[in-house]
Amino acid sequence: MKIVVLADTHMPRMAKKLPERLLAELANTEAIIHAGDWSSMAVYEQLAAFAPTYGVAGNNDGEVLQAKFGTSRLLQFGPWRIGLVHGHGASKRASTESHAIAAFKDTPVHILIYGHSHIPVLKQVDNLIIFNPGSPTDKRRQPLYSFGIIDFEDSEQPIRHVYYADKS
Secondary structure, rough: OEEEOOOOOOOOOOOOOOOOOHHHHHHOOOOEEEEEOOOOOOHHHHHHHHOEEEEOOOOOOOOOHHHHHHOEEEEEEEEEEEEEEOOOOOOOOOHHHHHHHHHHOOOOOOEEOOOOOOOEEEEEEEEEEEEOOOOOOOOOOOOOOEEEEEEOOOOOOOOOEEEEEOOO
């Protein structure tokens, strides 16, 4: 099963349309996960036209998106339990990653997906895979735009980033 993972689209402010590189992967995905800061329900509608779309709201999402998605979600794909959260929090001292981990401290998950920082992360801490896809439309201080792919059938690299320079 191939899942496209993204966060922090911030559309239409940061992009008027989904990037071509992302569209190429969406054309043959079986599910989509968005870790918040959609900024518009239109982004959800565009993604849902490709595949079932799961997500959470971020700190830049209004009442409609907050009501639809909530701030955290537990997803199950086969034997894989995925915790999904945007990662923002009240404490300025704690990192985005720390906020995300804390959201699932009492819930066992295999993969934790978060956004907010726009910084791509893929690492394993004990038995937990921590994944931030970065942003496909707002790279901030990162050298490239990015999103992620989870493919449970890929034995060599089941979770990876896709990086690209042009968001058009």
